[in-house]
Amino acid sequence: MAEEGFFDDSWLDLQRKYWETWSQMSRQAMGLEGDEGKLTNPWESAVDNWWKALSPAVSDSSRTFMDKLMEQGKVFFRFGEAFATGARDDAYASDGMAFWTQALEDIRQRFSGSLDGGDNVMQQIMSFWEMPLDNWQRMMSSMSPMPGDALRNMPHEHLNRVLSAPGLGYTREEQSQYQELIRAAIDYQQALQEYSGFYARLGVKSVERMSSYIQGVIDSGKSIDSARSLYDHWVMSCEAVYAEEVATPEYAKIHGHLVNAQMALKRRMAVMVDENLGALNMPSRSELRTLQDRLQETRRENKQLRHTLQALEKQVAALAATVPTTLPPTIKAAAPSAKAQVRKKAAAKTTRTD
Amino acid sequence: MIPIDIRPDKLAQEMLDYSRKLGQGMENLLNAQTIDTGVSPKHAVYSEDKLVLYRYDTPEGATAEPVPLLIVYALVNRPYMTDIQEDRSTIKGLLATGQDVYLIDWGYPDQADRAITLDDYINGYLDRCVDHILDAHGIEKINLLGICQGGAFGLMYTAMHQDKVRNLVTMVTPVDFKTPDNLLSAWVQNVDIDLAVDTMGNIPGELLNWTFLSLKPFSLTGQKYVNMVDLLDDPDKVKNFLRMEKWIFDSPDQAGETFRQFIKDFYQRNGFINGGVMLGGQAVDLKRITCPVLNIYAMQDHLVPPDASKALKDLTESQDYTELAFPGGHIGIYVSGKAQKEVTPAIGKWLNEHLG
Numbered sequence: 001m002a003e004e005g006f007f008d009d010s011w012l013d014l015q016r017k018y019w020e021t022w023s024q025m026s027r028q029a030m031g032l033e034g035d036e037g038k039l040t041n042p043w044e045s046a047v048d049n050w051w052k053a054l055s056p057a058v059s060d061s062s063r064t065f066m067d068k069l070m071e072q073g074k075v076f077f078r079f080g081e082a083f084a085t086g087a088r089d090d091a092y093a094s095d096g097m098a099f100w101t102q103a104l105e106d107i108r109q110r111f112s113g114s115l116d117g118g119d120n121v122m123q124q125i126m127s128f129w130e131m132p133l134d135n136w137q138r139m140m141s142s143m144s145p146m147p148g149d150a151l152r153n154m155p156h157e158h159l160n161r162v163l164s165a166p167g168l169g170y171t172r173e174e175q176s177q178y179q180e181l182i183r184a185a186i187d188y189q190q191a192l193q194e195y196s197g198f199y200a201r202l203g204v205k206s207v208e209r210m211s212s213y214i215q216g217v218i219d220s221g222k223s224i225d226s227a228r229s230l231y232d233h234w235v236m237s238c239e240a241v242y243a244e245e246v247a248t249p250e251y252a253k254i255h256g257h258l259v260n261a262q263m264a265l266k267r268r269m270a271v272m273v274d275e276n277l278g279a280l281n282m283p284s285r286s287e288l289r290t291l292q293d294r295l296q297e298t299r300r301e302n303k304q305l306r307h308t309l310q311a312l313e314k315q316v317a318a319l320a321a322t323v324p325t326t327l328p329p330t331i332k333a334a335a336p337s338a339k340a341q342v343r344k345k346a347a348a349k350t351t352r353t354d
Numbered sequence: 355m356i357p358i359d360i361r362p363d364k365l366a367q368e369m370l371d372y373s374r375k376l377g378q379g380m381e382n383l384l385n386a387q388t389i390d391t392g393v394s395p396k397h398a399v400y401s402e403d404k405l406v407l408y409r410y411d412t413p414e415g416a417t418a419e420p421v422p423l424l425i426v427y428a429l430v431n432r433p434y435m436t437d438i439q440e441d442r443s444t445i446k447g448l449l450a451t452g453q454d455v456y457l458i459d460w461g462y463p464d465q466a467d468r469a470i471t472l473d474d475y476i477n478g479y480l481d482r483c484v485d486h487i488l489d490a491h492g493i494e495k496i497n498l499l500g501i502c503q504g505g506a507f508g509l510m511y512t513a514m515h516q517d518k519v520r521n522l523v524t525m526v527t528p529v530d531f532k533t534p535d536n537l538l539s540a541w542v543q544n545v546d547i548d549l550a551v552d553t554m555g556n557i558p559g560e561l562l563n564w565t566f567l568s569l570k571p572f573s574l575t576g577q578k579y580v581n582m583v584d585l586l587d588d589p590d591k592v593k594n595f596l597r598m599e600k601w602i603f604d605s606p607d608q609a610g611e612t613f614r615q616f617i618k619d620f621y622q623r624n625g626f627i628n629g630g631v632m633l634g635g636q637a638v639d640l641k642r643i644t645c646p647v648l649n650i651y652a653m654q655d656h657l658v659p660p661d662a663s664k665a666l667k668d669l670t671e672s673q674d675y676t677e678l679a680f681p682g683g684h685i686g687i688y689v690s691g692k693a694q695k696e697v698t699p700a701i702g703k704w705l706n707e708h709l710g
Binding site: 062225243 | 535552582
């Protein structure tokens with residue numbers, strides 16, 4: 001029933017036909033250099049279309065969940081697609097290690113600027129290493145009116161000259177604030193570049209780690225025969241390299257710089273917003289915070305006083321319970337005087353409090 | 355032998371299987387619209403600001419022990435993790451051992467709560483919850499169970515109010531915040547906490563989520579979803595997974611001033627080890643803890659490494675200190691099947707042996 005309702009067999013048949021065609025095309029493409037990267041994956045587009053049709057009926061939490069299932073499904077099938085026997089040329093098909101050796105070289109060349117990004121498979125594989133950066137940008141987007149990647153590619157070659165110019169005239173303070181804001185933005189951009197650069201380096205190391213694993217597979221005489229297994233080992237390699245590298249003092253500095261630079265940028269923005277609110281005679285964030293601090297202090301004292309008062313009430317009640325109802329004559333005589341003293345003390349205390 | 359030998363027909367079959375499971379999972383997801391958490395019956399007995407103190411109902415036919423147990427959960431994430439589903443509930447397990455269980459739900463702080471301090475939490479909210487329970491039961495001491503950051507709260511509270519605590523249980527509690535394998539600690543050393551709190555006011559839950567997920571980004575934000583596809587055809591497993599997803603991403607914002615002090619005093623200055631933690635003008639000294647202590651840690655904990663918890667051993671003056679090592683992770687210690695069989699009964703047994 002489930003398949004009929006949501007994922008009927010005709011769709012699956014279509015997929016199967018698609019894949020048969022794809023496999024045939026791949027075999028035809030063997031030996032044709034560069035063509036393999038241009039083959040598109042019909043599974044992805046079909047799944048996307050299917051999901052677009054159904055997702056409006058799903059609750060938000062389930063939709064987010066399904067998005068992740070499909071996103072990751074695409075990632076591991078891209079792996080499978082990249083390594084499928086027959087999809088690549090003879091050298092790769094006969095020796096998976098050759099692919100990794102070439103991959104490593106591609107990555108090195110890319111960092112040296114001598115290889116185009118293009119459509120090649122390694123781009124898909126390396127995009128996996130953008131996941132931590134993507135997580136950061138999504139998180140920042142959720143906390144900010146500005147997209148998380150807004151500053152990722154901001155050019156700033158000419159900004160330094162502008163920033164070094166002193167403010168002039170009546171608006172010099174405002175100019176200075178904008179200069180501070182831009183400086184903070186540049187610093188954040190640099191921090192973001194350091195952060196993404198760090199992950200790019202880890203990408204190279206993870207390919208090397210995977211190469212060692214594949215060598216182990218060769219030595220053992222076994223083979224990796226499923227996309228899932230390949231994906232799992234790739235994740236393991238990435239996670240192992242990541243765990244080693246993020247425990248270093250170098251990463252702690254990069255991480256600290258990223259968070260601090262983002263906070264400094266937001267701080268500059270907040271200062272400017274506060275300035276504008278002040279100009280409009282509206283309460284600013286800093287004024288509200290002062291009030292919050294004072295209010296919390298008052299509430300803290302109030303609660304402490306109430307607590308003390310309750311403790312005293314209990315003590316008084318306990319004392320009252322121990323006082324005999326019929327007092328001896330001598331004590332009775334002394335009682336009014338003691339009562340008056342208590343009143344005096346109470347009055348004095350009230351006056352001090354007020 | 356070709357090391358990577360993925361035939362197109364096999365790959366196509368893998369894709370079809372994946373697609374089929376997604377399709378089946380869709381129906382299960384549609385049926386799992388409401389994700390219920392917190393399964394044991396309870397009622398609110400005290401509230402203050404956003405805090406609610408709950409008391410769990412004693413199971414029918416059972417008799418509760420005379421010394422109630424107060425569970426203090428962390429400010430990060432939500433306490434329903436302790437009672438997440440019928441067959442995975444620390445609370446239920448504790449009730450089964452005869453404990454009279456109370457739990458503090460700290461709520462979701464907003465910007466108006468920014469100025470709440472660590473002192474307000476420990477000597478204010480927590481102390482008033484304890485007083486409420488003491489008054490309600492007409493007793494002088496309760497048992498305290500602190501979880502994760504809540505364990506650090508339990509330690510601070512007991513150190514300052516030892517006269518109100520009969521027994522202290524700490525679960526996956528960080529004590530030494532600077533063990534070499536503590537990634538969270540390593541990362542926060544270069545973060546300017548004052549700048550972050552002064553800028554943000556409260557620290558957003560999203561920032562904490564990102565930090566926790568960054569501990570294992572590929573497994574936690576990628577691979578686990580691929581693994582999940584294999585379980586999608588089981589409606590119960592889908593619901594269980596969604597419950598965990600809900601909990602993982604249900605991270606309250608942190609009251610700014612509390613976050614400032616907690617991170618600086620503990621993660622940056624390692625206050626339990628080096629001293630110097632002050633609450634309301636009073637020093638927090640773990641040597642003032644003299645009651646029996648049960649310290650439980652998880653051997654595969656990536657958030658609070660075992661050594662971070664085990665450091666408690668020599669820091670108190672307790673003459674009755676017990677450790678319990680659980681072979682699992684930070685979350686598994688409450689929700690795994692093994693934990694239900696090993697951890698919760700052990701806590702109940704230990705508490706029942708320390709009634710006198």
